[in-house]
Amino acid sequence: MVSKSPTNPLVMVAQALFYGLFAVIIGYFSTSPDYHHLDPDTALIKLSFSTQAEPVGECRERTPEELAKLAPNMRAAKICPRERSPIRVSIDLDGKHLFEGVAPPSGLSKDGPSTLYRRFEVPAGEHTLSVKMNDNVRISDFNHVREEKMTLKPAQILVIDLRKDRGGIFFE
Amino acid sequence: MQRIESFFDEIFGAAANPWRHLGALGFYFLWIALATGIYLFIVLDTGIEEIHTSIEYYTHEQWWLGGIVRSLHRYAADGLVLVMLLHILREFLYGRFHGFRWYSWITGVPTLWLVYASGIGGYWLVWDQLGLFSAIASAEWFDWLPIFNTPATRNFLPGVLTDRFFTLLVFLHIGIPLLLLLALWVHIQRVSQSDVFPARSLALGTLAMLLVLALAKPTVSHGKADLTMFSPVLHIDWYYLFIHPLMYATSPGGLWAIAGALTLLLLILPLLPHPRQGPVAVVDPPNCNGCRRCFVDCPYGAITMLPHPDKPGHELARVHPELCASCGICAGACPSSTPFRSMDKLVTGIDMPQQPVGALRAEMERKIAALRGQVKIAVFGCECAAASSRLESGDTAVLNLMCSGLLPPSFVEYALRGGADGVLVTGCREGSCAYRFGTRWTEERLNGRREPHLRPSVPAERLRLAWADRHEMSHLKATLDDFRQHLQTLGADEKRPRAYTPRRIVQHG
Numbered sequence: 152m153v154s155k156s157p158t159n160p161l162v163m164v165a166q167a168l169f170y171g172l173f174a175v176i177i178g179y180f181s182t183s184p185d186y187h188h189l190d191p192d193t194a195l196i197k198l199s200f201s202t203q204a205e206p207v208g209e210c211r212e213r214t215p216e217e218l219a220k221l222a223p224n225m226r227a228a229k230i231c232p233r234e235r236s237p238i239r240v241s242i243d244l245d246g247k248h249l250f251e252g253v254a255p256p257s258g259l260s261k262d263g264p265s266t267l268y269r270r271f272e273v274p275a276g277e278h279t280l281s282v283k284m285n286d287n288v289r290i291s292d293f294n295h296v297r298e299e300k301m302t303l304k305p306a307q308i309l310v311i312d313l314r315k316d317r318g319g320i321f322f323e
Numbered sequence: 324m325q326r327i328e329s330f331f332d333e334i335f336g337a338a339a340n341p342w343r344h345l346g347a348l349g350f351y352f353l354w355i356a357l358a359t360g361i362y363l364f365i366v367l368d369t370g371i372e373e374i375h376t377s378i379e380y381y382t383h384e385q386w387w388l389g390g391i392v393r394s395l396h397r398y399a400a401d402g403l404v405l406v407m408l409l410h411i412l413r414e415f416l417y418g419r420f421h422g423f424r425w426y427s428w429i430t431g432v433p434t435l436w437l438v439y440a441s442g443i444g445g446y447w448l449v450w451d452q453l454g455l456f457s458a459i460a461s462a463e464w465f466d467w468l469p470i471f472n473t474p475a476t477r478n479f480l481p482g483v484l485t486d487r488f489f490t491l492l493v494f495l496h497i498g499i500p501l502l503l504l505l506a507l508w509v510h511i512q513r514v515s516q517s518d519v520f521p522a523r524s525l526a527l528g529t530l531a532m533l534l535v536l537a538l539a540k541p542t543v544s545h546g547k548a549d550l551t552m553f554s555p556v557l558h559i560d561w562y563y564l565f566i567h568p569l570m571y572a573t574s575p576g577g578l579w580a581i582a583g584a585l586t587l588l589l590l591i592l593p594l595l596p597h598p599r600q601g602p603v604a605v606v607d608p609p610n611c612n613g614c615r616r617c618f619v620d621c622p623y624g625a626i627t628m629l630p631h632p633d634k635p636g637h638e639l640a641r642v643h644p645e646l647c648a649s650c651g652i653c654a655g656a657c658p659s660s661t662p663f664r665s666m667d668k669l670v671t672g673i674d675m676p677q678q679p680v681g682a683l684r685a686e687m688e689r690k691i692a693a694l695r696g697q698v699k700i701a702v703f704g705c706e707c708a709a710a711s712s713r714l715e716s717g718d719t720a721v722l723n724l725m726c727s728g729l730l731p732p733s734f735v736e737y738a739l740r741g742g743a744d745g746v747l748v749t750g751c752r753e754g755s756c757a758y759r760f761g762t763r764w765t766e767e768r769l770n771g772r773r774e775p776h777l778r779p780s781v782p783a784e785r786l787r788l789a790w791a792d793r794h795e796m797s798h799l800k801a802t803l804d805d806f807r808q809h810l811q812t813l814g815a816d817e818k819r820p821r822a823y824t825p826r827r828i829v830q831h832g
Contacts, residue, residue, distance in 0.1 A: 165334040170532040173341075177401050178540050182558040186568050188456065191555040199480060201473045257472060268466060268474045306552050310480055323481055 194275045194303035196249075198242065200313035201266040204256060204286035208232040236288040238265040238313070243281040244273060275305040282311055282320050295319040324416050325755065325792045332752060339525035343754035345410035347518040350507070351526055352406065355399035355533065357500065359392045364497070367448070369489040375450045375547045382543060394537030397560075400442050402533070404562040407438060415592075417757075422600045423513075423623060423648050425593035430510045432589045437503040442563040444496045448489070451545040452554035453564075455479065460567035467575035481550045513646055514759075515624040601725070602676040603647035606640045610659045611672035613638030616774055617653035620728075622759040626653060626673075640673055650758035651675045651729030655765070658775050660731035662687070678725055687734065690720035691742045698810040700803070701743040703730050705750035707757040709791040709799045719803070727751070728761030732768045732777035739785055740820045745810045749789045749799055762790055781820060784813060 189195065210231040218226045235256040242250040249271055257263030265286070279300050283293035295313065297320040303309060310323045328342045335341065341348055366389060368377035381389025411431070414420060420428040443461060447454045462475035478484060511517040520526065545554060559567070570578040604617075608631065617640050618626045625646035631637040640653075654660055659672040662684040669681035691701055696718025704711025705727040715721040720743070724730055727750025735746045748769065756762045766788060767773035777786075787809075789802040813819075 162334055166528065169331075169334065170528055173402075173529075174532045174536040174539075177398055177405060178536050180561045181398065181401050181540075181542075182560065186557045186559045187555060188557055188571070189553060189555050193555075195553055197480075199474065199477055201477055263472060266472075266474050268463070268476050306555055308551050308553055312480070 189272060189306075192275050192305050193272045194305065194307045194309065196244075196271045196273055196280070196303075196309050196311065198240065198250065198267060198269045198271070198282075198311045200238070200254075200311075201264050202238070202286070202313050202315065203264045204236040204238050205289070206232045207234045207236050207288050209289070234261045235263070235265070236286055238267070239285040239293070240267065241283045241293065242271075242311070244271075245279050249273075273303065275303050275307065277302050280309075280311075280322070284313055284320060286313070297322070324413065326794055328755060329752060329792060329795065332754075335525065337753035337755075339522040339528070340754060341406075341521075341525060341529075342409075342413070344518055344521050344525060345406045345413060346511075347521040348406045348525070348529065349403055349410060350519040351521050351529060352399045352403035353500075353503070353507075354520075355530070356396055356403065359396040359399065360497075360500070362389075362392050363396055364493065367493070369493055370486050371450075371484055371489060374448070374489050375544065378449055378544060382541070386541065390541050391534070391537045394540075394542040395533055396445075397542040398533050398536050400445065401560065401562045402529075403438060404442065407435070411435075411589075418597070421593045421595070421597040423625075423646060426513050427510060428593055429590060430506070430512075432586060434503060434506045434510060435589075436586075437499060437506055439563060439566075441496065441499045441503055442560075443566075444492060444499060446560070446564065448492050448496055449544050450489070450548045452548055452552075453545045453557050453559060455548035455550070456554065456557055456559075457564055457567060460570060464566075464570055464575045464578055467579060479550060484550075513623055515622055516760075601649040603644045603649055604642045604651070604653050604673050604675055606642055606673050607670055608633060608639055610670055611639050611657075612659070613640070614658055615640075616656040616658065617673050620652055620656040620760065620764055622650070622652060622761075623648050642673070648758055649675065649677075650726045650761065651678060651724065652726060652758060652761055652764060654680055655729045655731050655768070656775065657731070661733040661775075662731070662737040663733060675725065675729065678729065680731065683722060683724075683734070684737070687720070687722055687738060688741060690722065691738060694718055694720055694742070698744040698807055699742060700745050700747060700807060700810070701738040702747045702749065702803070703727065703734070705761065707761075707793075708749060708751040708755075709793055709796045711749050711799065713796065714800065714803055718807075726756070726758050726761040727765045728756070728758065730765060732775055735769065735777055735786055736781045736820060739781065740822055742822075744813075744819075745785045745787065745806055747787045747789060747803060747806055749791060749802075752790045752792050752795075755790075755792055785810070785819070 210229050212228055213230055218228070237256060238254045240250065240252050240254065250269060252267065254265035254267040255261070256265050277300065279298065281298040284295040285293045287294055299322060301322070311320065312323065313320055328340060331340045331342050337343060366377065366381050368374060382393055383390065414428070443457060447458045459476060459479050462479060465471070466474045466476055478488070511519070521529070545557065566578060569581070573581070611631070613628060613631055615628060615638065618628050623646050625643050625648065627641050627643065628638040629641050631639040653673045654671060654675055657672045660680045662669065669684050671680045674680055687701065691699065694717070698718060700719045702711050702714055702719060702721045704721055704723045706723055706725055708727070711721050712723050727748065730748065735748070738746050748765065750762050750765060751757065753762050764773060768775060769777045769786065769788065771777060771779060787802065787806045789799055791799040
C-alpha cells in the first residue's frame with residue numbers, strides 16, 4: 152500500500168486516477184447510452200381532446216306551475232339537464248381499426264369536460280385517416296366525422312383534436 | 324464496504340475519503356449547482372422563442388464562461404444524484420436506518436423526490452428536443468393520476484404554450500431547490516456538527532474534476548423543441564431522466580407503482596424488526612457539575628443543559644432518550660469519570676447503565692492485577708472495530724468498550740500507575756466510527772487537544788493508538804506485537820508513572 156502522504160507521487164497519481172474515474176462515470180451516464188425513443192421511420196398520431204359534450208337530454212320550457220313554485224329570482228323559463236354525454240371515438244387508419252373508446256364526462260355530476268389522450272405509433276408514409284366522434288347521446292350515429300388522405304413524414308407528430316370552435320374534429 | 328473505505332483511506336486520507344463523506348459531497352454538489360444556477364438565471368431569456376437561443380448563445384459563443392458554467396451546473400447536478408444514491412446504499416449496508424437514526428432516514432426520503440423534481444425541471448428549461456420529450460413524458464406520467472381536469476399533456480400541443488410557461492418553470496426550478504435545502508436542513512437536525520462541506524482537498528479535487536469534465540465534454544443541447552416532430556434518438560441524462568424510458572418500457576401506472584413501492588419501502592425500513600438499542604445515558608445530578616463537555620461531544624445532539632436544581636449558578640446535563648445513540652461518548656467526556664476518585668463505588672456525572680465507568684474501573688483493576696509476564700499491557704478496545712478481545716493473553720488485559728469514545732483519558736494513566744507497562748487504545752478508523760466522533764474525540768483527548776485530556780506527565784512511549792476496522796485484525800495484532808517489543812526495550816522504571824493505589828488492586832486481585 153502506498154504512503155498516506157499527500158505529496159507522495161503514487162498517492163497523487165492514484166488520486167488523479169480515481170477523480171478521473173469519477174468524472175468518466177458522471178460524464179458517461181450524463182448523455183449515454185443513447186435512448187431510442189421511437190423508430191426513426193415511424194410517425195406519432197396523438198389523439199387529445201378536452202371538451203364539453205352535449206347535454207344528455209333536450210332543454211324544455213318550464214310549466215307555469217313549476218315557475219310559480221320557484222323563488223322569483225330563480226324563474227328561468229328554460230331548464231336543461233346538467234349531465235353531459237360521453238364522447239365516443241372511433242379511429243381507422245387505412246381501413247383498419249386503430250382505436251375505439253369512450254371519454255366519460257368528468258365531475259361528480261358528470262357535467263365537466265370529457266378528456267382523452269392516446270398516442271399511436273404508425274409507419275411514416277401515405278395514409279388514410281378516418282376519425283369519428285359522437286358527443287351527443289341523443290344521436291345514435293357519429294355526429295363528427297373527418298377522413299383525410301395524408302403523408303406522414305418520419306418523426307412527425309399529428310394531433311387529432313375536437314374543438315367545436317374550429318369546426319369539430321381537426322388534424323394538426 | 325469497510326474494505327473499500329480502508330483502501331480509499333490510503334489514497335485520500337480519512338478526512339478527504341469520498342466514501343466517508345458522501346453526504347458532504349452531496350451538499351457540495353448542491354452548492355455548486357446553486358452558485359452556477361445564479362449566473363444561468365441572469366443570462367437566461369425566458370421567452371418561448373428566445374429561451375433556446377439564449378442557452379445556445381452562452382453555450383457556444385460564450386463557451387469560456389457561460390458554457391463552462393452550464394456544464395458545471397449539469398455535472399454537479401449529476402454528481403449530486405450519484406453521491407446521494409451511494410450515500411443511501413452505504414447507510415443501508417451499515418444498517419444505519421433504525422433506532423435513534425430513524426429520523427434522519429425518514430427525512431431523507433422526501434429529499435430524493437425533491438432532487439429529481441429539481442433536476443428534471445432543469446431539462447425542460449433548455450427547451451430542446453430532450454426537454455420537450457421529458458416534459459411530455461412527465462405530463463403523461465402525471466396524467467395517469469386523476470388530478471387534472473384538463474390533461475397536462477395538452478399543454479404541449481402546438482399553439483398552447485406561452486412565455487408564461489417558462490416563467491413558471493424558472494420559478495419552480497429555483498423554488499424546488501430551495502425547498503430541497505429546507506428538507507436537507509431538516510434531514511441533518513439530529514446530527515451535531517453536520518458534515519455539509521467536504522475537506523478542502525476533497526472539495527478542490529472535486530471542483531477540478533468537474534472543471535476538467537466541463538472542458539473535455541461541454542454540455543450541449545439537442546435541437547430546438549418542435550411540437551410537430553419527435554426526436555427518435557435522445558442523449559438522455561440517465562441520472563435524472565431514466566424514469567421516462569422506464570415508463571415507456573412499462574406504463575405510467577407501472578412507474579407510479581415502482582416509485583411508490585420504493586418510497587414506501589424506504590419509509591418502512593426503520594419499522595422493520597431490528598436489534599434493540601441498549602439503554603441510554605443516565606445523568607447523576609450530584610456528580611454533574613454542568614461543565615458542558617458531554618453536551619459538546621455528543622454526536623447526535625442528545626444532551627441539553629438545564630439549570631442545576633441543587634447547585635445554584637451551575638447547569639445540569641439532560642439526556643433526550645429518543646435522540647441518544649447509547650454510545651457512551653458522553654461518559655468518556657465527563658471529568659467525573661476519572662478512576663482516581665477515591666470512592667469505592669465510582670459514580671460519574673453521566674454514565675451508561677450497560678457499561679458504567681465504575682464497573683470498568685473494577686474490571687481494569689482485576690484484569691491488570693492478574694497479568695503475568697515480562698511486560699503487562701492493557702488494551703482498551705471498541706466493540707465496533709477489530710475484535711480486540713482476541714488479543715487477550717497472559718500478559719495482555721483487554722477491556723472492550725461500546726465505543727472507544729467511552730474511554731475517559733485518565734484511565735490510561737490509571738492503568739499505567741496500577742501495574743500496566745503500556746496501554747494500547749484501539750477503535751474504528753477515523754471516519755469509520757459507528758457513532759461519528761468516537762475515534763476523533765478519543766485521539767484528541769489522548770493527544771491533549773480536547774477536554775478532558777490525558778495529563779502531559781503520562782509518557783507517550785507507553786501509550787499506543789491503533790485504529791483498525793473489523794477486517795483489520797492482523798494489523799491490530801501486528802501493532803500489539805510491535806508495541807510489546809517496544810515496551811521490552813524500555814527499562815522497568817524508565818519514564819514510568821509512579822504506582823498508585825496498589826492496595827486497591829490487591830484487594831480486587
